[in-house]
Amino acid sequence: MYAVIKTGGKQYKVAAGEKIKVEQIAADVGQEIEIDQVLAVVDGSDFKIGAPLVAGAIVKATVVAHGRHDKVRIFKMRRRKHYQKRQGHRQNFTELQISAVNV
Numbered sequence: 001m002y003a004v005i006k007t008g009g010k011q012y013k014v015a016a017g018e019k020i021k022v023e024q025i026a027a028d029v030g031q032e033i034e035i036d037q038v039l040a041v042v043d044g045s046d047f048k049i050g051a052p053l054v055a056g057a058i059v060k061a062t063v064v065a066h067g068r069h070d071k072v073r074i075f076k077m078r079r080r081k082h083y084q085k086r087q088g089h090r091q092n093f094t095e096l097q098i099s100a101v102n103v
Helices: none
Strands: 002-007 010-015 019-023 032-035 038-043 046-049 058-068 072-078 083-089 092-102
Touching: 010 019, 010 092
Parallel strands: none
Antiparallel strands: 002 010, 002 038, 019 092, 032 058, 038 046, 058 092, 072 083
16 A cells, blocks of 8 residues: 655655655654645555545654755856856755555
8 A cells, every 4th residue: 555645845655664755844853743645545456546635545654864965066157258156955854754554
């Protein structure tokens, strides 16, 4: 059984027991959260697709850690114009342990 959830403007396919990294969520480490924006639930051959959300479906997860992804290096250059710009970015994330997918 798996579900497709929406959090942080992105969609993730999750199942019970998985760990995923999502955009930062304001929750403490060890806190259990419920994600109610479930777009689809698949259980074997039983498909439930929401319009846009599946009514009554909840994914329960526990916050494992907060952190920052690896640095993404941005380099801009205009040839023959003596212009170069170097920049870096590290995006914050929250790691979640999916405990249950309830319909």
